Amino acid sequence: MLIDTILRKRYKIVEQLASGGFGDTYLAQDLDLPSKPKCVVKHLRPKNFKPEVLAIARRLFESEAEVLYRLSKFSNQIPKLFAHFEENGEFYLVQEFVDGHDLAAEIIPGYRWSEGKVVQLLQQILEVLSVVHQQNIIHRDLKPQNLMRRLEDGKIVLIDFGAVKEIKGLAANSQGQVISTIAIGSNGYMPNEQASSRPKLCSDIYAVGVIAIQTLTGKLPKDFQEDPSNGEIIWRNEVNVSNKLADVITKMVRYNFSQRYQTANEALQALSSISPALSKSTTSSWKLPSRRKVLVATGVGAGILVMLVSAFFILLRTKTTENFTQLPCDRDLSLLSLPPLPDQPDKKFENGINFYGSFDQNNKLSGKGILLFKDGSRYDGEFKNDKRNGCGRFSFPIQTSSHQYYIGQYVNDQRNGLGRLRWKNGDEYRGNFKNGKCNGYGVFQFVNGSFKSGVWEKGYLLKDKNISCN
Template sequence: MFIDTVLRKRYRILGSLGGGAFGDTYLAEDLDLPNNPKCVVKQLRCKTFEPEVLIIAKRLFESEAKVLYRLGNLSNQIPKLFAHFEENDEFYLVQEFVEGHNLTAEIIPGSQWSEGQVIKLLQEILQVLTVVHQQNIIHRDLKPQNLMRRRDDGKIVMIDFGAVKEIKGLATNIEGEVTSTIVIGSNGYMPNEQANSKLKLCSDIYAVGVIGIQALTGKLPRNFQEDPTSGEIIWRNQVNVSDRLANVLSKMVLYNFSRRYQTASEALQALSSISPPLSKPTTLWKLPFRRKLLVAAGVGAGIFVMLVLALFILLPIRTSEKFNKVTCDAELASLYSSKFINRKPDKTYRDRKYYGTLDKNNPSGKGTMIFQDNSRYDGEFKNGKRHGCGKFLSPPDTSSSEYSYEYYIGNFVNDNFDGLGKIKWKDGGEYTGQFRNGKCEGKGTFKLADGTSRSGVWKKGNLLDSNISCNR
């Protein structure tokens, strides 16, 4: 679908958010509402246009739209459905736009999470999934890509429910019956019964457990080992984790679905039971007078030491890390490209042009900057500099020696790559992880053009204890 296409005389397409086997997803704006708020348009196509297939597709589409509408009204951590319609034998969903990043920006291969972090993540996911399971609905495609971290409040938002994707696979068999020719789900996150089209609520529990093991081990599910006899995932010997959490995770991913937690609420209750109880504080006024003085003195000394540490140690760390906890995803890639077609720039420089919002005549907020060499930045600005989430594209001329990379998408601080991000080089290599002052620094993964990868801690562009460099 072309940029600036208007659907239903209301939803104008601004850019692509991605595509796949089941359809395409676009960022759009609602022309009927004040300030033209952003929304997401999902385009679904049938595999065939046979009349009997289209009848079933329409029925399924209506049914799943009702489900999405109901779920969006039950929880603010599930995108609201604004509209659903059919045009030219293609089906469209219009949903709430969630600004943030998906969990692939947090669960990085080679980076192992602590036990406390994993428990918190699992609880966040299961709290949303409980709402879904209470309606006897199965998500069918839970994975990091379908779990968003909303920027405004940091909460998990569950997107891309799998049932509606079934429309894509509808076709007629030899007997003329309309059936679905594809299995909904993602390899590694999909249990055996789901692969055999025998879905259960606990199929979602399996996927959540896999996400937890992925975060703990730093390994992608495709790299998990399985017991050849039982089919169980082998993972406990790879991490230092308490038996309490290990037992919960192992039960979530059991090969035999009847032995798993059957619903999200069951799994959530099991996780809650292993959270360490908070110790009750001793009440100061109940102590004898001398002990009051001693306790007060100790508390005062402790506070003083903590303040000194905060001033001389913790503050520099937090200043450098606060941007590392902010990232972007591909929603920014074409967000502003349609805004400057056939219009004058909002500000012109000698070597670049800017289209977007201004503050005291400086780029500030969201916008697009086109440089003299035709390189381009789409994203956030502050005081005239690239600052916040954005995507920088090198010039279309791939022979340019100044740029060895195709693009960088992630966080910027004062025109530098700084925070979480991803860079792709022209030779096919990719680095995903942390940056500082324009260089790979912190935890990250470098993927070579042949598909092999190395993960670890990087310093000034170099992987520690190796000869690998991401300074291309």
Template sequence: MLTPGVILRNRYKIIYILGSGGFGDTYLAVDLDLPNQPKCVVKHLKPNLDPAVLQVVRRLFDSEAQVLYRLGNDSDQIPRLLAHFEEQGEFYLVQEFVDGADLSKEIIPGKKLTEQEVTKLLQEILAILAVVHKKNIIHRDIKPQNIMRRHQDSKIVLIDFGAVKEINTLMVNSQGQTSVSVVIGTHGYMPSEQAVGQPKLCSDVYAVGMLAISALTGIQPHELPKDPTNGEVIWLNWAKVSKKLADILNKMVAYDFRDRYFSAEEALQAIKPPQRGQAPLRIFNTPSSVSTDNLQTFQFETVTIDARGNITNRRNQEAKYFVQDLGNGVTLEMVKIPGGTFTMGSPEGEAGRGTNESPQHRVTVPGFFIGKYAVTQAQYQAIMGTNPAYFKGEKRPVETVSWDDAVKFCKRLSQKAKKTYSLPSEAEWEYACRAGTSTPFYFGETITTDLINYDSNLPYGATPKGKYRQQTTDVGNFPPNAFGLYDMCGNIWEWCQDVYNESYQSAPIDGSAWLTGKDNNVKLLRGGSWNNITWNCRSANRNRLANAVRSYSVGFRLVAMDILILNPPF
């Protein structure tokens, strides 16, 4: 612990400790180099000197600092990061001092705020959180103690991002493991997907909703009951609120993340009335965007299985999609995939993994649309005028197409539809395939031939051998994943945009395609196929093929951009 009077870097003089917690110690300090010696906050991250962890921590610390620099420059309601440095293996962040009080002084157990007060508070918090979400950054620890009310102008200031705590979690990990799932958040404000290490933008929306419900009811979030049948929060019995606000809050705190507002911006638009003279939210269908005016909803059932292949859970879900007319009665269904952050690659202990699935890394993927099914022979025929497939059938996936063929299809369809269609990036593909799961398969720890079309002669785990069909099947014959996507594993390999690289070292982390490598003519394949054994069908499995090669086990799936244009100048 630092003592008062200690000077760091011959500049930052420690005054006294402000707090101490799992992430380290926080101090009030003054900047001796600046006029009037303004106050600042120094965060001292307690290190673990294990050399196996220190190098990873150093890299993560620097990258997260760059994120905090950017955020502080984007808004005066996020404390600016003034400096970050390492001294003798210990890490320090110096941030702007916020003179104010946190919202725990306004949201008090036993005290109920009015609907008008809570609505105003929601608008204030969501407005600044929207700035963060536009950078695809998840706060991960929204709660009253991490939201300040600045004295000078009464503005909301968002503090204590979870990234800093993640760095420390790695440092204090007694096993020295750097690939473990890091769970950051506070009980009551943390939704189910975040509790298992899969936070999303809408996880922050959940936390803000719980904060508002706590303010309305006077009950702390972790003390509110939940419906045992569906996990939904029960709170309306303790609050007097309009149906409109109740519906908004219920959507914000829905148990299933797919039922929530995707981001703070969406929640803000729902709660904020249109200003006089300002056009409401408008979404336009441009060559690089998709209109959501005509989105439809479809229902489907997902299943989860145990290590022996027995179904342990069935769940009814729904997703949104749009229909693209290809002509002659042929259509294409494109499913809306919410943006989010996931862990790409496989852990070292996963059976059947290849070294090219390492290192595991966190990737943030913006929202997009992807084909509900792989491109079928009827769809390929409608655009290209030919059907190269070996296993014929209008509803079967088209195969015997090269990467070059698939790219030509995308270009012709884009011209016809006046939307941008392409192959998915590898990150988009795996994110869409996993659909929030981290198990080897999106069904669970294994697969069976009742769920996927593959060669089961070498089972995965304890599952028995099943039916080897030795050919493709019609799309949609098997249960989908939690995003409503069919045949993401098995049936056919699917081309991605990316050039093949032997590992994920230096891979993009923003969801974009990796377009350079040792040989730019060798492209990525994902998903496994009808003639592949089980472990080739895992969500993390990677394969490669030269761009001009055609095979009767290789086809493709499409993606389209998801871009919202607000109040364009026309």
């Protein structure tokens, strides 16, 4: 679909967000509303346009659209469905735009999460999944890419319910029967009964358990080991966690579905028994603590008040920096000290940039390397498809920039993911980035030891627009 296409004289396509085997996803504007708010358009195309296939696709589309309409009424952590329609045998969903990042930006291969952080993530996912299961609905495609961390409040939002994708796999066999030619789900996160087209509510629980093992081991599901005798995932010997948490996760990923927790609420109750303190709201690490916590002490004597406020700020600092004491790319210590440049570059660009490193079979920048720019700035890190992708360090020009360096994740030449940005005066931001800007939860620490933390958007702290990390 072309950019600037207007669907139904209302939804203007702005850019393509994703393209896959099931269809394309676009960012659009709703021209009917005064502010022209953003929305997401999903374009679903059956691969077979026979009348009998289209009839089944149409019925499935209507049924699943009704499910999405219904679910969003029960939770604001499920995107609202604004419209659904068919044009020329192709199907469209118009949904609420969720500003944030998916959990693939947080769950980094090779980086292990702490037990407490994993418990919090599990609870956040299961809380919203329990709303879905209470409606007797199976998500069918839970994975980090379909779990969004909303920028506004740090809550988990479920996207891309798998059932709608079945439209793409409809086909007619030699007897004229309409069948689904694909198993809905993603390899590694899909249990055996779902791969056999018999998904159950507890199939979602399996996927959540796999995500937990992924965060604890730092491994991708494809790298998990399985016991050949019973199909169980082998993982407990690789991590150092309490037996209580290990037992809960093990039950979540049992090969035999009857041995798992049957619903998200069952798993949530088991998780709450590990630590009652964690059974309360778990989004606190993504939000600035309420001022009310300080004001509670208003009636206390002055000396006690000072002690309470001091203790509060010590606790606050501990909480806000906990998730970022070691960022994923910090593990590569070679990024912390710059190696000397080789005598000759491996490639010279017309704009004066020199590249030192390796290439793939298509002669594109790949693997680890160095870029030296004309202004004296320098990038040391990982490349893929001719662009900076992976972990890297960018050193800013000495004479013309107030920044010293950035160490963190890159996607398509932009700072995207987790990283740290340091200024020459010693100030430092640690947290999430999007398209080169501080975006998401982060901590800005000043050289004098004070700090500001919370949710950032396009380089500015949402609760204090005077604070910028640009």
